[in-house]
Amino acid sequence: MLTIRIGNLTFASPVLTASGTFGYGDEVSDLVNVDLLGGIVTKSVTLHPREGNPPPRISETPFGMLNSIGLANVGVEKFCKEKLPKFKKMDTHVFVNIAGYAIGDYVETLERIEVEDSTISGYEINVSCPNVKKGGMQFGVDPKLTEQLTRALRDKTDKILILKLSPNVTKIEDIAQAAVAGGADMISAINTVVGMGIDIATRRPSLNTVFGGLSGPAIKPIALANIHKIYKSVSVPIIGIGGISSAKDAIEFMLAGADLVQVGTSNFINPAIGINIISELKSYCEKENIKSLHDIKGKLEYQ
Numbered sequence: 001m002l003t004i005r006i007g008n009l010t011f012a013s014p015v016l017t018a019s020g021t022f023g024y025g026d027e028v029s030d031l032v033n034v035d036l037l038g039g040i041v042t043k044s045v046t047l048h049p050r051e052g053n054p055p056p057r058i059s060e061t062p063f064g065m066l067n068s069i070g071l072a073n074v075g076v077e078k079f080c081k082e083k084l085p086k087f088k089k090m091d092t093h094v095f096v097n098i099a100g101y102a103i104g105d106y107v108e109t110l111e112r113i114e115v116e117d118s119t120i121s122g123y124e125i126n127v128s129c130p131n132v133k134k135g136g137m138q139f140g141v142d143p144k145l146t147e148q149l150t151r152a153l154r155d156k157t158d159k160i161l162i163l164k165l166s167p168n169v170t171k172i173e174d175i176a177q178a179a180v181a182g183g184a185d186m187i188s189a190i191n192t193v194v195g196m197g198i199d200i201a202t203r204r205p206s207l208n209t210v211f212g213g214l215s216g217p218a219i220k221p222i223a224l225a226n227i228h229k230i231y232k233s234v235s236v237p238i239i240g241i242g243g244i245s246s247a248k249d250a251i252e253f254m255l256a257g258a259d260l261v262q263v264g265t266s267n268f269i270n271p272a273i274g275i276n277i278i279s280e281l282k283s284y285c286e287k288e289n290i291k292s293l294h295d296i297k298g299k300l301e302y303q
């Protein structure tokens, strides 16, 4: 009853882990059986290794957190050598999240991964990281650039291509439509919401970069609104992300139009949260006599 079919992929459950909040899946394998998840999405991989932003780059907020990690990662070369082979041992879908500063960066990174013999199911394209001062952001706020980027990547892969959208835009529907026009198979949303915190004792911002990305339960209503807008504007499958920490949250996203969900910040409180949500979803379906979670997609009722 939790099985979801999307194209030629079968997801054992609709719950995946979100980029940047679950490493590469292997770090937590002592604590969590990742094979029980519907899938994992890796931390963003870039063409070259990145140290990320200087600390403080994480700060707690009421019902959430701010981060300005700045895409710290090992770079695609080391990723292919050290991380990619480990995914072969995992019996779940792995999506590699890619970020870049120019269309060429994204394309080169994807092409480098494509030539490896790997079992990954596809790519999630980060067009929306608000932490990086240069680049990245412009793709996600501009429909033309989003379409161009998507098309350039579509030309290079037959694997599932997911475009991950930012909520920090005027009209997310336009960006979603552009991604689909460029050949995206799916849309995921949302990435973090621009935010800042202030320490009144030092009168300094809580993050070194001043502005950062807000995540966690605080952003759930923003995420739900964005998912519903996307659902109303495109017909490709949608992955809901933003403040999910229970089966109830996941079901709200499905009613708003999501096929699958990703759990992010909640993993820092409990890395097994995704698996707990899966068993809660099973109980919910049994209790409500729901044969397939596909049946509740977009079933929000209003005039």
Ligand SMILES: Cc1cc2nc3c(=O)[nH]c(=O)nc-3n(C[C@H](O)[C@H](O)[C@H](O)COP(=O)(O)O)c2cc1C
Pocket: 018, 019, 020, 021, 043, 044, 065, 067, 069, 071, 097, 126, 129, 164, 190, 191, 192, 214, 215, 216, 217, 219, 241, 242, 243, 244, 262, 263, 264, 265, 266
């Ligand atoms: C510490 C941290 C690091 C993140 N790193 C990435 C990243 O590398 N790439 C990306 O696309 N999203 C990244 N995200 C965004 C999450 O994947 C997710 O879209 C966002 O946090 C909203 O979901 P949540 O409220 O469940 O955390 C990061 C989020 C956090 C909190």
